[in-house]
Amino acid sequence: MRRLLAVGLITVLLIGSLPALGATQSDAPTTPQTITTSQEFDDVEFHILVYDNGSAQWTFRYERTLANEQERTQFQEFAREFNNSQTDLYTDFQKNAVELTDTGGNATGRVMKAENFSKNAYIGGLNKNRGVVEMSFKWSSFAAQDSGAIVIGDVFKGGLYLGENQSLVVESEEGMAFESAKPVESRDMTHETLAESDTVSWNGPYEFNDQRPMVSFNSVQETTTVTGTTAPGAGGPPGSGGEEPNAQSPMMLFIAAVVLLIGLAAVFAWRQGGFGSLSSTQSTPRGGGGTTTPESSTGGAAKPAVSDEELLTDEARVKKLLRENGGRMKQVNIVEETGWSKSKVSMLLSEMEDEGEISKLRVGRENIISLDGHEPDAAGSPLDR
Structure with missing residues (x-):
């Protein structure tokens, strides 16, 4: 039996109603003809845009070359009908998307839903020689959330298959960065490092293993620091609206110098054992040394912060x-x-x-x-x- 996501993707591919291109002028159809194989397309891309709430925008993009003016005219007629009416191609796409999310929900135990459908057909490419059809939907609860990370992959129960001239592209919304993407040996990245990359992709023909591809994301806000910044309206004279993030007033420099001197004095006093008699709650140094043994408020030795298991x-x-x-x-x-x-x-x-x-x-x-x-x-x- 064909695998879960392979069934869903191929089912969508095998349903179409694009115009039959390449016909002579005398036998050119007046209405678009039904196409029943994905081979009519030169390239097929499955694009997954992952959001930080675990949902994802799936876009199915089909392209083929328009060899002459007659084919461009025929595709324009198809695009006009596709964009302005409820065609069988779009209706079947919506039906298959719902079945796909239902199957994914059964495999993962999460409640999933297909919604926010959209479509667009147009002529693109550098030389305006590519017929493009795009259909998309939002897949709610597509990703799993695990210890603060967003992970996709468990919906690919049994794996996923990409055919010839097909590709899978994964992207995250702004504010998220790639943490891992497997399988590693076949992936393509937009930058040298995974964390810097905007997208990660795999090209067919390729057969993924169970729960592959698996991609995880982290929020880039977790690594953002605010050192050296000044809140708007603070740190400057009245009405100035605050200083520039890296600007420092003479008073702030003076305070920083005083804090540094106090810190150095404290380190020196600690090394000389000078803190032994500053507090009546601190235990007396043992053996005449300058350091003290940390103890709890009940007199027992402090316990380790983490266990060996952790x-x-x-x-x-x-x-x-x-x-x-x-x-x-x-x-x-x-x-x-x-x-x-x-x-x-x-x-x-x-x-x-x-x-x-x-x-x-x-x-x-x-x-x-x-x-x-x-x-x-x-x-x-x-x-x-």
Whole structure:
């Protein structure tokens, strides 16, 4: 059976009502003819614009070359009808989009919806020789939100297939930056680094693995600093509206110098043990040294801020769990033990399988996750525990 998203995309491609180009003037049709194969198009692009609320704008863009004036005239007639009336092509596109989001919702458990449909057909290209058809819709809850990151990929249950002359382009709205994009070996970027890139794309023919492509984004606002800036209307004389962000008044420079001197004096006093008698609540230095042992208000030693378990990476924690359970576990048990979401565990295990760190075996409705050398026998029970 064809995979989830492959079915949806190809279904949309196989429905069309573009004019049959290349006919002679004598047999040129007076109305657009139905085209039933995507081969009538030179290029097909699936464009995904991801928003920070998890929704995405999907745009299906079809292009083909118009070889002569007759073909341009025919396409103009088609575009006029397509843009100004409810054609079968657009109606079927809307129907397929709804089915696509319903299937994605069933695969992920999120409530999804297809809405805000739009369409446009026109002649473009540098030499006005390309017929372009665009249809788009908004896919709500398309991406998963995990620990502040926006992640797409879990809707591609079973993978995704791109055909010849087809491409998939992923873009985020302003204020978001790419964190990761897999598979790595086949992706194209607009800049040398992923974080600087505006889009990430893959070109067909190409067959993706389960839950691929997978792309995650972070908000660029998380790394923005406000050091050296002055709030409007503050820091300047009355009525000035504030200073420029990098400007510093003599008074501010003086205050900064005083703070620096106080800090240096404090460091010097600490090194000389001068703080030992400044506070009656501070413990007496032991052994005549100049430092004190941090203690809690109850007199006990302070506890570490984080546990050893929290210092482990997600991958290391999964492998530790597997080792503690004889080398293999059910995927659902990993979800229970870690307390992570199902989507996070699923995507993490897919990454680890790609890297060869674990193996995944489908048994009935469950996945059995194993370390190397602990895979279950095919003829025996997949999991004894």
